Amino acid sequence: MTSDTTQALIDGVLAGQRRSLARLITRVENRTPDAADALAALYPHTGRANLVGITGAPGTGKSTRVNALAQTLRRQDHTVGIVAVDPTSPFSGGAVLGDRIRMSDLSGDPGVFIRSMANRGSLGGLAATTGDVVRVLDAGGFDYVLVETVGAGQSEVDIARMATTTIVVDAPGLGDDVQAIKAGILEIADILVVNKADRPGVQNTVRALRAMLELGHRLRTAGHHGYQLVPPDESADNEPVYDFWQVPILQTVATEHTGLDAVVDAIAQHREHLHESGIMAERTRQRVEAELVARLREELLFG
Amino acid sequence: MADEKIRVLIAKPGLDGHDRGAKVIARALRDSGMEVIYTGLRQTPEMIVEAALQEDVHVIGLSILSGAHLALVPRVKELMAAEGLDDVLLLVGGIIPDDDIARLKEMGVSSVFGPGTPTDAIAQHIKSTVQSG
Ligand SMILES: Nc1nc2c(ncn2[C@@H]2O[C@H](COP(=O)(O)OP(=O)(O)O)[C@@H](O)[C@H]2O)c(=O)[nH]1
Numbered sequence: 001m002t003s004d005t006t007q008a009l010i011d012g013v014l015a016g017q018r019r020s021l022a023r024l025i026t027r028v029e030n031r032t033p034d035a036a037d038a039l040a041a042l043y044p045h046t047g048r049a050n051l052v053g054i055t056g057a058p059g060t061g062k063s064t065r066v067n068a069l070a071q072t073l074r075r076q077d078h079t080v081g082i083v084a085v086d087p088t089s090p091f092s093g094g095a096v097l098g099d100r101i102r103m104s105d106l107s108g109d110p111g112v113f114i115r116s117m118a119n120r121g122s123l124g125g126l127a128a129t130t131g132d133v134v135r136v137l138d139a140g141g142f143d144y145v146l147v148e149t150v151g152a153g154q155s156e157v158d159i160a161r162m163a164t165t166t167i168v169v170d171a172p173g174l175g176d177d178v179q180a181i182k183a184g185i186l187e188i189a190d191i192l193v194v195n196k197a198d199r200p201g202v203q204n205t206v207r208a209l210r211a212m213l214e215l216g217h218r219l220r221t222a223g224h225h226g227y228q229l230v231p232p233d234e235s236a237d238n239e240p241v242y243d244f245w246q247v248p249i250l251q252t253v254a255t256e257h258t259g260l261d262a263v264v265d266a267i268a269q270h271r272e273h274l275h276e277s278g279i280m281a282e283r284t285r286q287r288v289e290a291e292l293v294a295r296l297r298e299e300l301l302f303g
Numbered sequence: 304m305a306d307e308k309i310r311v312l313i314a315k316p317g318l319d320g321h322d323r324g325a326k327v328i329a330r331a332l333r334d335s336g337m338e339v340i341y342t343g344l345r346q347t348p349e350m351i352v353e354a355a356l357q358e359d360v361h362v363i364g365l366s367i368l369s370g371a372h373l374a375l376v377p378r379v380k381e382l383m384a385a386e387g388l389d390d391v392l393l394l395v396g397g398i399i400p401d402d403d404i405a406r407l408k409e410m411g412v413s414s415v416f417g418p419g420t421p422t423d424a425i426a427q428h429i430k431s432t433v434q435s436g
Contacts, residue, residue: 019387022359030307093308094333100354101343107350114357118308118338 006034010041013140018113021140025115028132039132042139049081049138052267053159055125055149055185056169061195063102064254065169066148070106072260073144079111081137081145085126088118099148113137125149126158131291134162160188161290164280165270167191167263170209172201186212189247191266197251197259209249245273309337309433311362314351315344316379317369324418325366328396331422337429348375352382355391361433364425367397372407380411392432396420 004012004023012020027035054069056062063084070080084099095118106112115137119127126149127133137145149159160166168189173196186192192213194205248266252259274280313329315322322344329339340358342350355363363383367375372395383391395407396416404415414428 019356022357026310026359088338089333092334092336094336095338096329096333096341097338098341098343100340104343104346104350107353114354116338116340116358120308 006038010038013042013136014045016141018110021113021136022115025133025136028136029117029120029127029129031129035132039135042136045139046135047138049134049142049145050165050267050271051134051138051145051147051163053147053149053163053166054169055159055166055188056171056193057174058150059174060169060171061254062148062169063099065193065195065252065260066099066146067103067105068252068254068257068260069263070103070112070144070146071257072264074106074109074111076264078143079141080106080113081134081140081142082106082112082114082148083117083130083133083137083145084114084148085117085119085130085150087150088120090121093121094118113140113142119150126162130158131162157188161287164274164283165190165267167193167267169193169195170205171196172199172205190245190270191263192247192249193263194249194251195254198253198256202251206249206251213247213249244277245270309362309429310340310358310360311337311364311429312340312342312351312355312358312360313364313366314342314346314354315366316346316348316351316375317367317371318345320344322366324368324396328364328366328422328425332426332429335423335426335430337426348378348382351379352386352388355383355388356386360391362392362394362429364394364396367395367399370398372397372399373403376407376410376412392429394425394429396425 004020009020009024013024024038028039054062054066066082066084070082073080082103084097086095086097086099088095097116097118099116100114103114106114115133117127117130117133122128130147134145134147147159147163166188168185170192171194192209194202194209250259250262250266252263274283311332313325315325326341329341332339340354340360342354351363351365363379365375365379376395379393383389383393392413393411394414394416395412398418399407399415407415413432416425
């Protein structure tokens with residue numbers, strides 16, 4: 001299983017071979033010594049994919065929605081890589097990864113590649129290596145890479161840093177609407193989706209989200225401390241890049257594929273907005289910086 | 304710091320409609336430290352092998368209660384060979400008549416586990432086979 005040379009796997013990934021892709025991802029996940037070299041070799045081939053993060057509380061229908069979103073993208077002839085992250089059991093170190101259950105519609109489509117990942121003890125919704133796995137898929141030529149995470153609440157900033165566009169999913173009937181989406185997770189949303197719009201209470205959920213958005217309405221800046229909310233009066237002297245993106249609240253019924261075209265449109269509009277406003281360039285700079293810091297920290301701690 | 308995990312695909316081919324057994328196995332293997340990809344009911348051989356390829360698993364475990372094992376297993380094996388997955392361990396769980404167990408093994412199934420098999424034994428079999436291979 002470890003017999004392929006690193007170079008053969010790199011060549012395979014660039015040629016779009018699925019087996020090479022799968023095996024290189026494993027090495028990246030396992031952080032084998034050659035994985036860093038492979039990532040360096042693939043780096044010049046990355047940056048093309050549209051990276052979309054999808055997060056939200058368990059049971060909001062994230063996997064079902066990723067499935068529906070991927071199908072919508074496929075109808076528009078885009079290829080789609082999917083990374084679905086689930087938690088590792090802290091007791092055994094093992095995991096049951098069940099996201100494929102809701103994605104079986106995508107099976108047999110050569111334009112789709114799905115990989116399940118356990119977070120392997122990482123605190124956020126992502127595994128420590130998720131960013132690198134996404135990069136391998138990016139180099140593999142997928143137009144879109146969708147990353148579905150455990151919507152734990154805190155630490156979801158990880159996904160916002162990695163993704164071009166972050167979608168936060170909520171649904172009616174999860175109890176207290178305000179609790180269903182914690183303030184912290186709302187801040188990272190570029191697009192809010194209320195799924196299960198066929199269920200009663202959908203208007204309440206939309207209203208609650210809108211109220212929270214307005215309440216938390218601050219100028220978003222791409223300043224030195226990351227992609228954050230800064231009250232207007234404080235932002236005067238640090239020359240922030242203003243982000244006037246209006247977070248849309250969209251409704252979907254993932255099980256019936258309703259409302260997904262609007263989500264795809266919103267992703268495209270958001271990407272365009274990032275480019276035009278200069279935020280994309282700033283985010284890329286921040287991402288490179290954050291990765292460098294993370295790598296250095298790891299080298300110092302474990303090297 | 305290399306961090307290897309045994310990855311296992313548990314699949315339920317065929318049309319029979321419940322997967323309690325498969326889920327029990329999935330959880331038991333998780334509890335012994337493995338990463339288990341569970342794909343749900345009514346998987347075709349094509350879906351199973353495709354998932355195994357993308358997930359780069361060491362092991363495919365088929366839970367078969369329908370009696371269709373003699374048709375399903377050769378098809379899965381054939382697709383595995385076509386995708387270059389000959390090094391992936393193939394296990395079958397379910398109600399399999401004794402005569403058929405030998406035939407499944409001839410087809411390349413590494414081991415067959417009947418309904419009463421303790422889950423520990425399955426985990427042990429996987430660990431010793433994967434680590435020696
Ligand atoms: N009524 C309704 N049910 C949905 C919708 N989307 C997902 N579900 C169901 O909600 C449950 C949880 O979905 P899943 O995708 O696993 O949620 P996740 O835990 O957020 O990934 C499943 O039983 C889905 O069939 C929807 O739009 N409407």
